[in-house]
Amino acid sequence: MLLDTLIHRASLPCPQVGPGQALQLLEQHYGLGGTLQSLGSQQDLNYRVDSDRGRFVLKICRGEYAAIELHAQHAALAHLQAHASVRVPKVISTLAGEQLLSLTVAGQAVHLRLLDYIDGQPLTHLPHLDRGVIEGFGRLCGQMSQALAGFTHAGLARTLQWDPRHALELIRHLLSTLDNVPQRAALERVAVQVEQHLRPLADQLPWQAAHMDITDDNVMWQRDTQQHWQVQGVIDFGDLVHTWRIADLSVTCAALLHHAEGDPFAILPAIQAYHALTPLQPQELQALWPLIVARAAVLVLSSEQQQRLDPDNTYLLKNAEHEWEIFQVALSVPFELMDAAILACVGTSLAPLASEGFAPLLPSLVGREFALIDLGVLSPHFEAGNWETPGIDQHLLQQAAAVHGLAASRYGQYRLSRTLPDCATEPETFALHVELHAPQGTAVQAPFAGTLRSTTDGGLCVHSAELNVRLWGVKPALQPGAAVLKGQVLGEAGGPLRVQLCRVDLEPPLFCTPSRAAAWQALCPSPATLLGLACDAEPELDPDALLARRDASFARSQKHYYVDPPRIERGWRNHLIDMQGRSYLDMLNNVAVLGHGHPRMAQVAARQWSLLNTNSRFHYAAIAEFSERLLALAPDSMDRVFLVNSGTEANDLAIRLAWAYSGGRDMLSVLEAYHGWSVAADAVSTSIADNPQALSSRPDWVHPVTAPNTYRGEFRGPHSAPDYVRSVEHNLAKIAASKRQLAGFICEPVYGNAGGISLPPGYLQQVYALVRARGGVCIADEVQVGYGRMGHFFWGFEEQGVVPDIITMAKGMGNGQPLGAVITRREIAEALEAEGYFFSSSGGSPVSCRIGMAVLDVMDEEKLWENAQVVGGHFKVRLEALIARHPLVGAVHGSGFYLGLELVRDRQTLEPATQETAKLCDRLRELGIFMQPTGDYLNILKIKPPMVTSRRSVDFFVDMLSKVLDEGL
Missing domain, CATH: 3.40.640.10 (Type I PLP-dependent aspartate aminotransferase-like (Major domain))
Structure with missing residues (x-):
């Protein structure tokens, strides 16, 4: 019976009521005339009404919907108007004082309602949402949950296809509508995973009234004077139902995956904002990701079915592409990883591993001292860009092992060698393993009992119900599939040995991005206990605490770039590198003309400092x-x-x-x-x-x-x-x-x-x-x-x-x-x-003079003036091409490596695009580029990079600039 009801409700096409008929109904029942504009919907028919009495929304749904469900929506709107800080539509009564009309139009039984119109715009069309907007969605969802917590109505006890309690039944039924075999197989796998994760949690999840559609379609936004998006109101209460409380947030998060640019971790600020306002119970946090994935699956299947029923519905056609995008993003990471990420983002951690009970992995080396090699951003082993040499980390470990006998890397260290210059995405720099260099033939034994497996990349895995240890560089003494006992010899080290632990049955990466480090670290803890080796990286200074120290001691009129600046401790050529190993293209540093970290500067300065540095009143040749x-x-x-x-x-x-x-x-x-x-x-x-x-x-x-x-x-x-x-x-x-x-x-x-x-x-x-x-x-x-x-x-x-x-x-x-x-x-x-x-005490000092001459020498030897002409010329041509494509670009000034891109809202009035320029610079930083506004109106990008800047870097900058302008500011 439940499945029949779901199938029936999920199979209803939109009512067929044309604009002329709708105008007649408005005149007859509301005394309204005006113009109509069709608004998109999956199963309802919505018209925007522009009349001399204002703007309204005419909603027409099929008569199969129970009237009590619509009355429940009206009651919820009245409740929220009294109890919520967010604006929701008001119901407009007919001339006869009714809020709901049930009638027959052209042989169709329909329900008709009129609501006031909330100005603003949905954000569906924006490919990228900044963190503030994502937090805003989560906060709004929390506010709505709080306001609806005490609301009850008999019409909420309904069978709804969007209610996640029925998602698995609906998915399995609608699979038959999908012709694409690989897509169908993926959805079948999803259904199994969702069921496995939700079954033990379902009975523990708290219930309440839920909006179930706080999405980029149904939240109205407007920009304020600073061009920041502000919520104007929430519309469309058609999915209101009594269900699990966490379902509301799962719907919102699933919609946000459309703007995640392939990264599901982008939704975490929404979860943090919701949790800060409406704390989630542990079982809700565990259920959240499975519900998000289930929502994504229902979206694509429901859309496929509705397109068959209503092939001319342009709203459906527009939404189908981004709904499949949501599903693909949801599938791009393991369930376990997102579970760990959700817990980490609200400050909850997994229980630590027991420190006792493991047999040593390398029994013959217990008590031996390893040389722990620093491969991080500040490592003294790295200079003059040598970290870009392929295999540099292994080379350094081999060198150390040759001297000390034993060498090891550090777990949880951000590796400088894995930085990626001119890249819009984070590099995978965080080490989730330890690499050891030990003598050939060193015995490797099982730290716990389990089953021996082969990994897809040629390693070995000892698998147990609680823990897995993954090994590379072992010559196995046993066949895959063999049961192994704790302490049993697995084989011997045949070269560099990599060791990784994992709590779940996955094949994790050896390195992950900084934004995913907390989640992966929870799943892949340090193998230090197995190794008997204190090989964990030193904890990084808390960036917020360090910034607070700066503000407490360094005069605050000496401003820093960005509200939450990355900590920069290293540079190379035209890039700056943060403590997580991310390279930022430096487009504003006209001090470092030769680029950062130039070896000639280090050599000349060190040489002259070793000889003399004094003031210019002494007599020396350099001055x-x-x-x-x-x-x-x-x-x-x-x-x-x-x-x-x-x-x-x-x-x-x-x-x-x-x-x-x-x-x-x-x-x-x-x-x-x-x-x-x-x-x-x-x-x-x-x-x-x-x-x-x-x-x-x-x-x-x-x-x-x-x-x-x-x-x-x-x-x-x-x-x-x-x-x-x-x-x-x-x-x-x-x-x-x-x-x-x-x-x-x-x-x-x-x-x-x-x-x-x-x-x-x-x-x-x-x-x-x-x-x-x-x-x-x-x-x-x-x-x-x-x-x-x-x-x-x-x-x-x-x-x-x-x-x-x-x-x-x-x-x-x-x-x-x-x-x-x-x-x-x-x-x-x-x-x-x-x-x-x-005189100037240090102006013209021997060190300064020698460095000044070295700068001139390098500029000549490396042909940097020529580079400014050639690459700078290419740069200006590429920037000028943006004028035809992006209305916000008013003009390109300058030449060489001193260029200005002026942003205006109107090319006739030249109204400065001040707020847009600030947002552009913040977004460029997210994409790995440092840029700041300048000019009296702060609407100009003053582009003055090191003179070693390459054509590749120029193209990356312009491509990212164009991307951000395409996203909409």
């Missing part, structure tokens, strides 16, 4: 040699160098030189620019992104001129130089009128803070002439854009065809070593002597 190298790169008119520690110090000193040489103090600077943090450098900095009070806190000796931004400035296009020069003329006139002497003009020759926008042609020629005519000096701030980064020019001012009076630089000069410089003419340099002598 003269480096100064000569810098002057050789500068215009011929320049013949003096100052060496300092940073760009801030360089710009501060340049301003002091301008004051000393001109006799005045008044400076012109460009709006929206940044020049440093010292008193003088900050004074001429006007970027509100760096200092929100910048425009209101300038001292009276600073005169900002209009930013010559040819893309979004007051005047646009390549012929706007005269218009922007008028702002300079106006400020010069004000200074002259006040009878004050102009000191100078400071400007980036390429508009770096705005993403590398070229100044309008001729701008600096005209401004420099005006400034010099008033006795001022012209300062070119090349800290960001100079030193070959732009590709086609070594100095940014070359693009404008001018020669400044003072050049400032820093950043890449030392590849991370504190190093800056001011280059100028002798008469300007010597003007400072009237105010006393100048």
Whole structure:
């Protein structure tokens, strides 16, 4: 009888009521006119009604549905309006005061209802949901469970195809609708697994009223002013039923698998959010994943059946593809792994293994000391990228064994050798095994009684009901299938021996991703007890605690990237590596021009430190040699160098030189620019992104001129130089009128803070002439854009065809070593002597000078300027191609390895896409890329990677950027 009812209910097609008939019903029973828009549904017919009285939803279902079930839905809506914080639809009464109409339309018995409309949009169409939205679904599901906990109604005692209590019966019946043999076989296996997991739990699961459809289709969302999604309400109570409480969360999680991009672990934040609000009982946690898989199976089978009954239902056709995707994602991991992951995510762990009772795996080595080899991210064995050498871990273990006799790796260590540069997914770096190097012929014995098996990858397994030990590198003395006793010899080590424990009858990987480490570690605990060896990796510092320590001791105005930043302790070339061995493409580090971890830098610094490091008032060769190298790169008119520690110090000193040489103090600077943090450098900095009070806190000796931004400035296009020069003329006139002497003009020759926008042609020629005519000096701030980064020019001012009076630089000069410089003419340099002598204690130190020269050498030897031209040119072409594909991309600025991608909401008004840019950067981080917003509106990606960046890295960056833009921000 139950199966007959399920089959009947699952076999009902949508009612056939056309828009004209629906309008007649609305006019007759509700006094409403207007326009209709069909809304998707599997078995009901839904119309959106737009009328002069507002917007509504007309719901029509088949008359076979019992009226009491619909009354139960109405009662639940009223209950939730009184008891829940989330909005739900209101039922609109007919002209006669009825909430439900049961009538016959075109020979069909139907029930008709009218509900108010909840504005917003479902998120079904979004391929990716961020963690906040996933948590929002889980929190909403918990809120609904809490609000419905006390609700009862006779209409909830219904037989419903979506009730998971009936899932197995429905799956087995509907299998016949599936023609695809492999798919049918997969569903049959699923049914068996679900039954095995649920049967011992079913009688222990708590019951209550459940919505059963809190999914991406039925939750309405809207973006707030920060472009974050906020819940507006929950619709569609058609699946309301009295069932297991945990069923509601299982439905929600199954729907989220559609947005998981193949990774079922993506749903864990929803479970955490639900559990934090509505704590789940242990048996509910154990039942959750089987119920999710059962839901996925019912979805695909029900969809297949409904398509046969209603082949013209476009809603069904659209949903079918993503329902099969949900099912495939659900099948992609073992039940046991997801069970462990769910327990771990709510802070529940499996019972520890008994520490007693095992026979030693290697009896002849008991008490012998092993050399434990560090293969982690900070291992001293790794340098200059040697971890990328195939087989490096085994080589290091072999070397150690040759010296010490015995060597072993560490269980639970994140292996640096397994990092994957330019990869959007996490690498499998977490070691779930131990590798031992012992003498040939070392006896290996069974640590417990069991059955000997062969693994699919050529290893051996001792299997028991409670535990499995998997071994590789053993020459077996027994045949697979043999029963073995505790302590019985299995064979002898014939080379490197790998050992792995597993609590369940699976073939786990030897390595897993960091996000899956907690779950796999619960299933595959350390084999240390079997080995008698303290081989577990040192526990990692809690990242939250470490961040709290930073905030407690390090001045918080010194901000860090990202709200929850990964801990970065290693780098190589154009990648940074976190403590779990994940490589991040570094697209914002214009300090490390040679890339991270360059061996020449280490060698030069170590050599010079071993000899001498002192201040520049001592006499040593390096300071003269480096100064000569810098002057050789500068215009011929320049013949003096100052060496300092940073760009801030360089710009501060340049301003002091301008004051000393001109006799005045008044400076012109460009709006929206940044020049440093010292008193003088900050004074001429006007970027509100760096200092929100910048425009209101300038001292009276600073005169900002209009930013010559040819893309979004007051005047646009390549012929706007005269218009922007008028702002300079106006400020010069004000200074002259006040009878004050102009000191100078400071400007980036390429508009770096705005993403590398070229100044309008001729701008600096005209401004420099005006400034010099008033006795001022012209300062070119090349800290960001100079030193070959732009590709086609070594100095940014070359693009404008001018020669400044003072050049400032820093950043890449030392590849991370504190190093800056001011280059100028002798008469300007010597003007400072009237105010006393100048020195910088560590600016121009022997170490800094040697490193500075090594940077120039490597840039030349590795052809990094050429790389900036060629690869940087390819980079800009690929970025420009995004403009035609993605409306959010407004423009691409810059050249070489100093590029700016400006994001706008409207290409006519140029409204900055500030919030979208922030979300884009956060999403890129998830995909393995470091990028940050810049500009006064924080809507520009300022792309300034190390100059060793490869074409492969460029293509990866642009591909991921396009992917995120496709996902929708």
